[in-house]
Amino acid sequence: YVTRYSGVLDGFRILERILDVVDRPLSDHLISYDLKPEVYAFPIISTLNSCVPPISESSCLWDICLAFGVYWGILFTVARLIECSAKLRESSRSRAPLVTRELELGLGIPYQRVIISAFDIMNQLFRNQNKQLIHDLIKHPVEPLQSGTLFP
Numbered sequence: 001y002v003t004r005y006s007g008v009l010d011g012f013r014i015l016e017r018i019l020d021v022v023d024r025p026l027s028d029h030l031i032s033y034d035l036k037p038e039v040y041a042f043p044i045i046s047t048l049n050s051c052v053p054p055i056s057e058s059s060c061l062w063d064i065c066l067a068f069g070v071y072w073g074i075l076f077t078v079a080r081l082i083e084c085s086a087k088l089r090e091s092s093r094s095r096a097p098l099v100t101r102e103l104e105l106g107l108g109i110p111y112q113r114v115i116i117s118a119f120d121i122m123n124q125l126f127r128n129q130n131k132q133l134i135h136d137l138i139k140h141p142v143e144p145l146q147s148g149t150l151f152p
Helices: 003-022 024-032 042-044 057-070 072-083 084-087 098-102 110-125 131-141
Strands: none
Touching: 003 024, 003 072, 003 110, 003 131, 024 084, 024 098, 042 072, 042 131, 057 072, 072 084, 072 110, 084 131
16 A cells, blocks of 8 residues: 555656657647646546556556556556547637546547557657656656655
């Protein structure tokens, strides 16, 4: 049992950093609405994607997490966001571009595309030599980052 969701909170920071590297326009767009991962990604990150139906697809994502590391849950979330990036950026100023429930439902993206996109994201991080970001991503489940706490 982990108190204060430290791994989840670190995951949010890492998600923001990855999104900033791989899709700066989407990152800027979400920031312009003051949308932080704590708001839109809490259920999906804290449950390791298990809130995304159907469970048969979630279990395929878990296979990747068990094989390569639970940090892939962060990559799967970024992959979903990037796969629907154009749709999210089309939103008008009167409506926020993302509702948590939409992300919980997987944004209508098949798990196969999520996996392919997540591997592409990881390859992009390696190509750009984002060594500290990759280290933080891989180690955050076992080595807490120096981040603020969401819950006292």
